[in-house]
Amino acid sequence: TEESPVGRGISNPYGKTKFMIEEVLKDIAASPAGKSLGMVTLRYFNPVGAHESGRIGEDPNGPPNNLMPYISQVAVGCREYLTVFGNDYPTPDGTGVRDYIHVVDLAEGHLAALRYLDEKQTGHFTFNLGSGKGYSVLEMVAAMREASSMPIDYKIAARRPGDLACVYADTLKAQEELGWKAHLDLNRICADEWRWRRNNPNGYGPPPAGAAQEKNNNNENKTCG
Numbered sequence: 001t002e003e004s005p006v007g008r009g010i011s012n013p014y015g016k017t018k019f020m021i022e023e024v025l026k027d028i029a030a031s032p033a034g035k036s037l038g039m040v041t042l043r044y045f046n047p048v049g050a051h052e053s054g055r056i057g058e059d060p061n062g063p064p065n066n067l068m069p070y071i072s073q074v075a076v077g078c079r080e081y082l083t084v085f086g087n088d089y090p091t092p093d094g095t096g097v098r099d100y101i102h103v104v105d106l107a108e109g110h111l112a113a114l115r116y117l118d119e120k121q122t123g124h125f126t127f128n129l130g131s132g133k134g135y136s137v138l139e140m141v142a143a144m145r146e147a148s149s150m151p152i153d154y155k156i157a158a159r160r161p162g163d164l165a166c167v168y169a170d171t172l173k174a175q176e177e178l179g180w181k182a183h184l185d186l187n188r189i190c191a192d193e194w195r196w197r198r199n200n201p202n203g204y205g206p207p208p209a210g211a212a213q214e215k216n217n218n219n220e221n222k223t224c225g
Contacts, residue, residue, distance in 0.1 A: 001170040002126045004042070011162035022126070029124035038122050040113045045099035045130030045169050047106050049189040050196035057196030058103075059203035067140060068100070068189075072197040075150040082152065084137050086159035091166055099130040099168035102184035102192070112180035125210035130169025131182045139186075147190035148198070 007023075022041055028034040048068040050057030064070040068106045073079045087094040109129040116125070135143075138154075145152050175181050184192075 002128055002173055003019055004015055004083065009117060025124055031217075032143065034124075036122060037118060038117045039124045041126040042109065042113055042115050043126065043127070043128045044106065045101055047103045047165075048100045049102040049104065049184070049192045052192050052195070054192075054195035054199040057193065057200065061199070067137060068144075068193055069197075071141060071144045071152060072148075072193050073110055073143055073181075074152050074154075074195045075148040075194065076201045077150075078201060080153065082154040083157050084154050085157050085163065086162070087156045088159070089165040091136055093136050093138045096163060097134040097136045097166040097168065099132070099180050100140070100186070101129060101131045103187050104192075105129075105131070105182040105184050109174065109178070109180050109182075111179040112174075116178050125177075125179060127174045127184075128169040128171050129174060129180075130171055132171045134168035135186060140190075143186050143190045144194065147187065149192045 002064075007019045010019060025039050025041060028037065029039055046066070048058075048066075048069075058066075058069045060066070060069055067082075070079065070082055074082050084095055086096060089096055091097050106129055109127075112125065113125075141152050141154060157225065171181065
């Protein structure tokens with residue numbers, strides 16, 4: 001929940017920066033000057049998917065650090081396989097479980113937060129924005145296989161230091177106070193992601209110089225940055 005302890009045992013700089021920013025906002029809100037300000041902290045879980053038009057999506061610069069774009073790059077044929085870090089977690093299939101939220105639901109969450117802040121005018125408020133459900137790595141692979149009708153190979157590797165077995169959001173506060181809830185499910189996430197990746201196998205730009213190219217079954221050139 002939003003009241004769960006945070007800031008202890010942070011294992012990476014990115015996570016620490018998010019915590020530090022929240023602390024700065026809290027300090028500003030508690031200061032005399034901050035009494036006239038309105039601030040909202042939105043705690044994203046894992047934004048995924050793409051716009052339903054297939055024209056706007058995630059295009060990482062280099063190998064993706066996030067699961068969904070990596071899976072879709074394997075599906076479209078520009079990466080050979082997905083590396084799954086750990087299959088011995090205390091989860092139903094042994095792989096890590098995370099909360100994935102469609103980027104369109106997340107955008108609507110921002111609008112709901114702005115409307116809320118417009119009503120409140122002042123104060124500092126914190127909300128979790130997630131689907132409220134957890135899916136394992138292998139469940140994500142299976143869902144993308146279904147959406148794309150493409151094989152998605154993977155290899156199991158050792159756990160990464162600091163990774164948790166299961167993390168997902170409690171979104172009750174956002175539902176009650178913002179009137180917001182994620183509505184787009186995993187099937188929709190994968191369908192929209194695949195539409196984007198299929199239409200834009202090389203992302204937004206031309207293939208980078210020197211990038212390795214492969215061909216899919218339709219002999220279309222594919223490039224991963």
